[in-house]
Amino acid sequence: MQYWLFKAEPDVFGIEHLAAQPKKTGRWDGIRNYQARNFLRDQVAKGDAVFIYHSHCKQPGVVGIAEVVKAAYPDPTQFDPQSPYFDSKATPDLPRWVAVDIKLTSQFKQVIPLSLIKQQTVLENMVLLKQARLSIQPVSEQEWQAILQLADN
DNA sequence: GCCAACGTTGGC
DNA sequence: GCCAACGTTGGC
Numbered sequence: 001m002q003y004w005l006f007k008a009e010p011d012v013f014g015i016e017h018l019a020a021q022p023k024k025t026g027r028w029d030g031i032r033n034y035q036a037r038n039f040l041r042d043q044v045a046k047g048d049a050v051f052i053y054h055s056h057c058k059q060p061g062v063v064g065i066a067e068v069v070k071a072a073y074p075d076p077t078q079f080d081p082q083s084p085y086f087d088s089k090a091t092p093d094l095p096r097w098v099a100v101d102i103k104l105t106s107q108f109k110q111v112i113p114l115s116l117i118k119q120q121t122v123l124e125n126m127v128l129l130k131q132a133r134l135s136i137q138p139v140s141e142q143e144w145q146a147i148l149q150l151a152d153n
Numbered sequence: 154g155c156c157a158a159c160g161t162t163g164g165c
Numbered sequence: 166g167c168c169a170a171c172g173t174t175g176g177c
Contacts (some may be wrong), residue, residue, distance in 0.1 A: 007175090033160075033174095067170050114176080133159065133174050 001152045003139040004044060005051040005062070005128060006102075015063045018104045029099035030074045030085045038134035041072045041098045044136070050102055051139060051147065053128070054111070061113040062147055070101035095151050122146045 006028060008014045018026050031037055048068040054060055074095035077085035090096040117123050123146055127137040139147075 009175090035160095060176070100154095117157095132176080135174085 001053075002043065002045065002048045003141060003144040004039075004048055004068075005053050005137050005139050007053045007055045007135040008065075011053045011057070012038060014054055015104065015107055018052070018066065018102070021104075024104040025069060025101060027099050028102050029077050029086045029097075031075070031097060031099070031136060032087075033087060033135060037097060037133055039136045039138065040100060044068055044072065044100055046071050049105075049144070050103075051144075059111050059113055060065060060106070061111040061115075061117070063111050064107040065100040066104050068100055069103045072098040072100055072104075075099040090097070110153050112147060112150045116150060117147065120146060120150070 003037045013026075013030075018024060024139050028040075029039055039115070050068060051069065052064045052066055054063050074084070074092070076095040076099070077083040078087040078095065078097045079092065080086055080091040084096055085097075114128075116130060117126070123143055126143055127134060127138070128140045131137070
């Protein structure tokens with residue numbers, strides 16, 4: 001089993017939206033970056049554990065944990081002209097982008113803020129800190145445990 | 154809202 | 166294939 005961090009903008013689709021889905025399970029779609037896509041398509045597997053991270057908001061940080069319940073499949077939004085994620089170069093025969101389904105398993109009482117993560121020596125090599133703009137990224141087991149210890153519950 | 158970092162596009 | 170122009174991300 002592998003660990004991941006998925007970024008979300010809470011104004012668009014954040015942990016609150018996921019929590020409001022039936023069975024707290026929803027589609028993680030709209031990923032339009034090749035490096036993130038490759039992780040999602042080739043490595044993210046059913047049963048993997050995911051930190052949900054809120055970016056572009058007042059208090060950026062890790063807000064909860066989800067589990068991958070369905071591995072990569074073609075992201076339907078790429079075929080939908082009404083969707084902001086529509087891609088005219090993608091076809092059902094040659095899909096370009098993928099989505100996964102995740103189920104919310106834990107919502108932290110308090111955000112684990114980026115500012116706190118930055119203070120941890122064990123976390124200084126996190127992809128989150130090294131490569132700021134990657135929206136799907138691997139997390140090592142050591143990093144996973146260190147962040148869990150920062151959770152207030 | 155600003156701006157640095159970095160990804161993508163397209164002319165040549 | 167290079168690289169300038171442009172667009173997006175995301176912390177602050």
